[in-house]
Amino acid sequence: MPNIINNPNKVLNEIAEKASVFEGKEAVRTILREIFLSGTIGTKSLSRKLRMPIPTIAAIRKELEKIGLISREKKGAILTEKGLIFVNKALGITYLESHSCKKCESTGIALPHEAEKLIAKQRLFSERRPKPQTEIDQAFGRPITAIRRAYLMLENGDLEGREILLIGDDDFTSLAIAQLKTNVKITVLDIDNRLLNVIKEISKENKFNISCVTHDLRKPFSEELINRFDVVLTDPPYTIPGLELFLSRAIQALKDESGRRIYLAYAHRPPKIQLEVQNSITKLGLAIQQLIPGFNLYEGAEMHGNTTNISILSTTDSSKPLFTSDYNEKIYTGELNPTVREYQCKNGHVTKVGFSLEIRNIEVLKEKGCPVCGNADEFTRISRRKI
Amino acid sequence: MPNIINNPNKVLNEIAEKASVFEGKEAVRTILREIFLSGTIGTKSLSRKLRMPIPTIAAIRKELEKIGLISREKKGAILTEKGLIFVNKALGITYLESHSCKKCESTGIALPHEAEKLIAKQRLFSERRPKPQTEIDQAFGRPITAIRRAYLMLENGDLEGREILLIGDDDFTSLAIAQLKTNVKITVLDIDNRLLNVIKEISKENKFNISCVTHDLRKPFSEELINRFDVVLTDPPYTIPGLELFLSRAIQALKDESGRRIYLAYAHRPPKIQLEVQNSITKLGLAIQQLIPGFNLYEGAEMHGNTTNISILSTTDSSKPLFTSDYNEKIYTGELNPTVREYQCKNGHVTKVGFSLEIRNIEVLKEKGCPVCGNADEFTRISRRKI
Numbered sequence: 003m004p005n006i007i008n009n010p011n012k013v014l015n016e017i018a019e020k021a022s023v024f025e026g027k028e029a030v031r032t033i034l035r036e037i038f039l040s041g042t043i044g045t046k047s048l049s050r051k052l053r054m055p056i057p058t059i060a061a062i063r064k065e066l067e068k069i070g071l072i073s074r075e076k077k078g079a080i081l082t083e084k085g086l087i088f089v090n091k092a093l094g095i096t097y098l099e100s101h102s103c104k105k106c107e108s109t110g111i112a113l114p115h116e117a118e119k120l121i122a123k124q125r126l127f128s129e130r131r132p133k134p135q136t137e138i139d140q141a142f143g144r145p146i147t148a149i150r151r152a153y154l155m156l157e158n159g160d161l162e163g164r165e166i167l168l169i170g171d172d173d174f175t176s177l178a179i180a181q182l183k184t185n186v187k188i189t190v191l192d193i194d195n196r197l198l199n200v201i202k203e204i205s206k207e208n209k210f211n212i213s214c215v216t217h218d219l220r221k222p223f224s225e226e227l228i229n230r231f232d233v234v235l236t237d238p239p240y241t242i243p244g245l246e247l248f249l250s251r252a253i254q255a256l257k258d259e260s261g262r263r264i265y266l267a268y269a270h271r272p273p274k275i276q277l278e279v280q281n282s283i284t285k286l287g288l289a290i291q292q293l294i295p296g297f298n299l300y301e302g303a304e305m306h307g308n309t310t311n312i313s314i315l316s317t318t319d320s321s322k323p324l325f326t327s328d329y330n331e332k333i334y335t336g337e338l339n340p341t342v343r344e345y346q347c348k349n350g351h352v353t354k355v356g357f358s359l360e361i362r363n364i365e366v367l368k369e370k371g372c373p374v375c376g377n378a379d380e381f382t383r384i385s386r387r388k389i
Numbered sequence: 390m391p392n393i394i395n396n397p398n399k400v401l402n403e404i405a406e407k408a409s410v411f412e413g414k415e416a417v418r419t420i421l422r423e424i425f426l427s428g429t430i431g432t433k434s435l436s437r438k439l440r441m442p443i444p445t446i447a448a449i450r451k452e453l454e455k456i457g458l459i460s461r462e463k464k465g466a467i468l469t470e471k472g473l474i475f476v477n478k479a480l481g482i483t484y485l486e487s488h489s490c491k492k493c494e495s496t497g498i499a500l501p502h503e504a505e506k507l508i509a510k511q512r513l514f515s516e517r518r519p520k521p522q523t524e525i526d527q528a529f530g531r532p533i534t535a536i537r538r539a540y541l542m543l544e545n546g547d548l549e550g551r552e553i554l555l556i557g558d559d560d561f562t563s564l565a566i567a568q569l570k571t572n573v574k575i576t577v578l579d580i581d582n583r584l585l586n587v588i589k590e591i592s593k594e595n596k597f598n599i600s601c602v603t604h605d606l607r608k609p610f611s612e613e614l615i616n617r618f619d620v621v622l623t624d625p626p627y628t629i630p631g632l633e634l635f636l637s638r639a640i641q642a643l644k645d646e647s648g649r650r651i652y653l654a655y656a657h658r659p660p661k662i663q664l665e666v667q668n669s670i671t672k673l674g675l676a677i678q679q680l681i682p683g684f685n686l687y688e689g690a691e692m693h694g695n696t697t698n699i700s701i702l703s704t705t706d707s708s709k710p711l712f713t714s715d716y717n718e719k720i721y722t723g724e725l726n727p728t729v730r731e732y733q734c735k736n737g738h739v740t741k742v743g744f745s746l747e748i749r750n751i752e753v754l755k756e757k758g759c760p761v762c763g764n765a766d767e768f769t770r771i772s773r774r775k776i
Contacts, residue, residue: 010550028648035546094550094572101501101540103493110495111488153488159422163481185481260660261415273647273703276676284671289663293680316660 006084010092017069021061025272029054031093033062037072037079038089039098044078049307053270053296056307057386109297111154113146120181121145127177127204132196134172134301136363137336139239140194142301143173150297151235151265151312152178158314160233160263161186167227167255169219169236169248172197173298180210189213189231219251220329229258237267237298237310244333246282249315250323253286264288264315267298270307283313287321290314336362341388347372348380393471397479404456408448412659416441418480420449424459424466425476426485431465436694440657440683443694444773496684498541500533507568508532514564514591519583521559521688523750524723526626527581529688530560537684538622538652538699539565545701547620547650548573554614554642556606556623556635559584560685567597576600576618606638607716616645624654624685624697631720633669636702637710640673651675651702654685657694670700674708677701723749728775734759735767 006013014027023029032052037043045063049056063079066072071085081089089095106112124145134140152175155161161179165187168176176190190212192198198214205212215227234255238248249264256262268279283290290313297312332338336357343355345367351374355361361370364381371378393400401414410416419439424430432450436443450466453459458472468476476482493499511532521527539562542548548566552574555563563577577599579585585601592599602614621642625635636651643649655666670677677700684699719725723744730742732754738761742748748757751768758765 026646026648032546095546097543097549097571099501101498101544103490103497103499105492105499106490106495106497108493108497110490110493110497112490112492114486114488156484157488159419159482162484184484259413261413273676273678273705274707276678276703277671277674277705277707280667280671280677284664284667287664289660290667290677290680291660291663292682293677295679316663318660318664320661320664 006088007092010088013069013088013092017062017065020068021058021065023058023061025054025058029058030062030066033059034066034071034081034085034089034093035095037081038086038095039100042075042077042080046308047078050299050309053307053309107296109150109154109294111150111157113150113153117149117153120178121149123181124149124174124178127174130200130204131172131174132200133365135194136365137334137357138193139244139334139336140172143175143237144299144301145178147298147300148173148175148178149181151175152182154297154312155179155233155235155265156182156184158263160265164232165189165230166233166235167191167231167252169234169252169255170238171201173237174201175235176201176212177204177210180205180208180212187211187213189215189227191215191217191219191227193218219247220333222327223251223254228254229256231255231262232257233263233265235265235267239334240269240271240310241333241335241338242278242282243331243338244335245279246286246324247329247333249283249286249288250325253288253317253321253323254326256317260316260318260321262317263291264317266313266315267310268313269310270295283315286324287318288315289318291316339388341386343383344385345381346384347375347377349375349377351375352384393475394479397475400456400475400479404449404452407455408445408452410445410448412441412445416445417449417453420446421453421458421468421472421476421480422482424468425473425482426487429462429464429467433695434465437686437696440694440696494683496537496541496681498537498544500537500540504536504540507565508536510568511535511561511565514561517587517591518559518561519587520752522581523752524721524744525580526631526721526723527559530562530624531686531688532565534685534687535560535562535565536568538562539569541684541699542566542620542622542652543569543571545650547652551619552576552617553620553622554578554618554639556621556639556642557625558588560624561588562622563588563599564591564597567592567595567599574598574600576602576614578602578604578606578614580605606634607720609714610638610641615641616643618642618649619644620650620652622652622654626721627656627658627697628720628722628725629665629669630718630725631722632666633673633711634716634720636670636673636675637712640675640704640708640710641713643704647703647705647708649704650678651704653700653702654697655700656697657682670702673711674705675702676705678703726775728773730770731772732768733771734762734764736762736764738762739771 014030017030018027045059048059072079073082102108128145161184168190171190176188195216234252236248238244252264292314295311296309298310300308340357344352346352351372361367401417404417405414432446435446459466460469489495515532548571555577558577563575582603621639623635625631639651679701682698683696685697687695727744731739733739738759748754
């Protein structure tokens with residue numbers, strides 16, 4: 003115990019190494035601090051609050067348990083007496099209050115009272131979405147996410163009298179924008195006809211005016227989409243080629259002048275990868291005007307803690323797409339970082355799942371059922387490795 | 390009038406051209422929108438809200454008056470009938486509510502009740518600051534700015550148990566941090582001994598523990614400052630060389646590991662220059678994790694609308710200072726963008742003021758008084774031009 007207190011950095015380092023997490027000792031400290039602040043907290047909540055992947059948190063939590071700093075209660079992890087001493091005395095963390103803004107959830111946008119109604123309606127819209135196709139990186143944003151984006155753009159003067167393009171819209175943000183009843187002109191581009199058909203249906207029922215275009219972004223734009231829009235919103239695949247392709251097309255779609263804005267949703271990444279993202283944005287000649295962590299919340303996408311950030315980018319005199327013609331490289335996460343996962347059904351049969359295998363992902367497995375016994379739910383993931 | 394409504398972009402463009410503002414037609418639209426939202430609003434408030442320089446706003450306002458879209462009331466600019474029609478019909482702007490968060494002023498940090506006391510005390514501290522030396526880009530942050538920064542760092546886990554370095558501290562943020570009474574270790578570095586002496590005095594009176602080092606950042610660090618700190622806060626000169634020098638020294642002062650944080654205050658800039666800033670940050674291998682516009686408020690610095698943003702940067706495996714030894718280039722705004730201003734005293738005598746002249750700036754002129762009649766206040770700026 004005295005050892006633990008006298009050399010906290012060594013302890014944090016050892017835990018990080020044993021858990022073999024990319025994020026290092028600071029992640030261990032951050033998790034301990036959050037457990038201290040919360041009292042008891044589950045892995046999913048930790049993941050969302052700290053914007054760290056669930057596997058990272060699970061691995062660290064396991065090591066913290068082993069060394070006796072935390073224990074597991076029904077509601078989640080809790081500090082042991084030893085853990086509390088470590089946090090208070092060795093790490094010097096004693097302050098218990100949080101001052102992040104509850105009113106706007108630190109997004110800067112305080113939703114007005116009438117937003118409740120819009121969210122309720124958006125929820126009804128969202129329930130009509132077809133199942134997400136994870137192989138093309140679909141992950142459905144929650145109704146509040148779409149509504150909050152719409153208010154953010156309205157606040158920034160990017161809806162009224164504007165022409166906006168949504169490059170991909172599995173989050174149904176177009177419908178949230180239409181709900182605000184400004185005189186914006188909305189165009190939605192998506193590769194997935196199933197989604198566009200639902201947007202068209204809902205549009206018709208609600209007398210929204212949304213123009214839908216089926217388009218694979220790997221193909222170049224037709225003339226009428228080029229140099230036309232005031233604003234673009236996109237939530238691209240969270241890969242560098244995906245980002246660069248989506249932003250390149252966004253620049254082409256925007257009017258050819260400085261100060262046009264792109265709202266970019268992207269995953270929270272460790273500094274090293276965040277720097278790569280920033281490098282791509284800089285290379286494209288786009289200026290980051292604002293970056294709001296935790297702005298977007300999702301139904302699925304647990305690997306990213308169910309939350310991503312939003313950046314507001316501005317075009318400059320030197321904005322330039324990296325690609326203007328056909329794009330033939332890989333862009334989706336499953337293509338670029340193929341993994342094989344093993345799932346066990348409730349009868350104990352193990353099935354391998356992966357982008358290059360017969361069964362691409364868990365959604366397909368659930369649809370088809372276990373190849374041995376046909377059982378179609380209660381699958382548990384028992385392993386995951388990169389190919 | 391029909392012309393104006395049918396071709397709003399032409400109108401906006403013409404106004405921007407006549408006002409010869411760098412920011413273009415979007416600035417004109419933004420100003421009109423803000424006047425519409427506010428009812429009546431003065432130039433200073435417009436500057437703060439829109440984060441645009443006062444001269445830009447003054448020039449556009451003048452042109453808007455000429456064309457009859459706004460008129461000037463006691464409390465500031467107001468839309469004329471024609472202006473209101475233009476904003477509503479031609480620009481399509483009719484939505485009157487603002488949803489930016491009042492609780493945290495869209496900074497994400499909601500100050501607790503007890504912060505009032507800390508701000509009051511911080512105000513007493515601030516009143517003891519010597520006059521700002523504008524030639525080394527001093528511009529004093531308001532008491533709330535220092536307190537808000539302290540809470541932001543506390544919230545992010547960057548104070549408790551940490552060692553923090555303030556590279557320059559004309560904002561007295563060190564004292565705000567000390568007021569929170571965490572077990573942080575604070576070191577302040579400044580070129581200006583007058584400031585450090587006041588910080589030392591106040592520290593002694595309040596039993597704060599702040600270590601002060603007089604240092605010209607153009608000189609390299611001594612060994613004991615290198616690879617030592619967990620966190621750096623800096624509000625550097627708003628020039629690219631100033632930024633690159635300050636961030637280079639910050640990287641050296643931080644522990645040599647990924648994930649160490651720099652809180653960087655910097656002016657809101659037009660996209661073109663913001664991209665240059667971002668390019669420098671990227672070149673230094675620093676990842677932008679958050680960017681909060683309008684976070685810092687200042688007493689003076691009216692050229693920047695009295696407000697700047699704060700970025701939270703993280704070190705990565707590839708963070709590297711651009712300079713490690715003596716730095717002999719220019720870094721301050723007055724050195725890099727020298728201007729000559731003409732001031733008229735109340736008796737009508739005109740004096741030239743500038744970085745390379747006998748009287749460097751208005752502060753010196755006020756101190757010495759008019760070279761002709763000795764009158765020492767009520768100077769009016771009548772011209773300003775770059776050399």
